[in-house]
Amino acid sequence: MPPADTGGTTVSATSSVVTLNINGEKHTLPVDHRTTLLDALRERLDLTGTKKGCDQGQCGACTVLVDGRRAVACLQLAVAAEDREITTIEGIAGPDGELHPVQEAFVELDGYQCGYCTPGQICSALAVIEEHAAGWPSAATGDVRPEAGPLTPEEIRERMSGNLCRCGAYVSIVQAVAHAAAHSADDAKETVA
Numbered sequence: 773m774p775p776a777d778t779g780g781t782t783v784s785a786t787s788s789v790v791t792l793n794i795n796g797e798k799h800t801l802p803v804d805h806r807t808t809l810l811d812a813l814r815e816r817l818d819l820t821g822t823k824k825g826c827d828q829g830q831c832g833a834c835t836v837l838v839d840g841r842r843a844v845a846c847l848q849l850a851v852a853a854e855d856r857e858i859t860t861i862e863g864i865a866g867p868d869g870e871l872h873p874v875q876e877a878f879v880e881l882d883g884y885q886c887g888y889c890t891p892g893q894i895c896s897a898l899a900v901i902e903e904h905a906a907g908w909p910s911a912a913t914g915d916v917r918p919e920a921g922p923l924t925p926e927e928i929r930e931r932m933s934g935n936l937c938r939c940g941a942y943v944s945i946v947q948a949v950a951h952a953a954a955h956s957a958d959d960a961k962e963t964v965a
């Protein structure tokens with residue numbers, strides 16, 4: 773098939789123009805079909821907060837949220853992310869730059885050392901807290917009824933097990949996630965009250 777012209781950008785059988793909705797902003801760009809979401813974010817859109825570790829789905833450093841669910845951006849093609857809602861670490865803080873409670877907890881409780889894994893850990897933690905609150909069981913869940921207990925350290929370790937930290941900051945990461953989860957549970961109670 774001959775290349776098509778799309779407003780000055782040539783696309784072919786191996787490339788397409790995609791629109792990625794990232795942190796509430798639309799970005800339209802031509803990409804080779806083999807481009808991963810991770811490379812599109814980092815190399816094409818300068819969103820370098822999302823980190824590349826293993827580049828093969830093993831370390832969780834590249835975790836972002838796609839339609840609110842955790843995804844390793846190194847295993848997702850940019851073309852497959854078209855029109856999905858993508859949230860990266862750059863989109864977690866509030867509009868005035870105030871840190872999200874999960875970010876605050878990581879700072880307060882020393883949830884990082886070099887910080888390389890931290891963006892992925894924080895994106896993952898956000899979804900973990902929501903998954904647990906919604907009653908989704910993990911492999912560590914003893915009682916799978918919706919009213920099953922709090923987010924215990926064991927639950928946190930299991931649910932965050934896809935995110936590796938080469939510095940070994942795990943103890944503080946578990947504390948930070950537990951702290952943020954407890955706060956969001958308190959906020960939910962206040963909203964209901």
Ligand code: FES
Pocket residue numbers: 823824825826827828829830831832833834835844845846847
């Ligand atoms: S860089 Fe994606 S999982 Fe390691």
Ligand code: FES
Pocket residue numbers: 883884885886887888889890936937938939940941
């Ligand atoms: S803080 Fe260094 S890799 Fe996790």
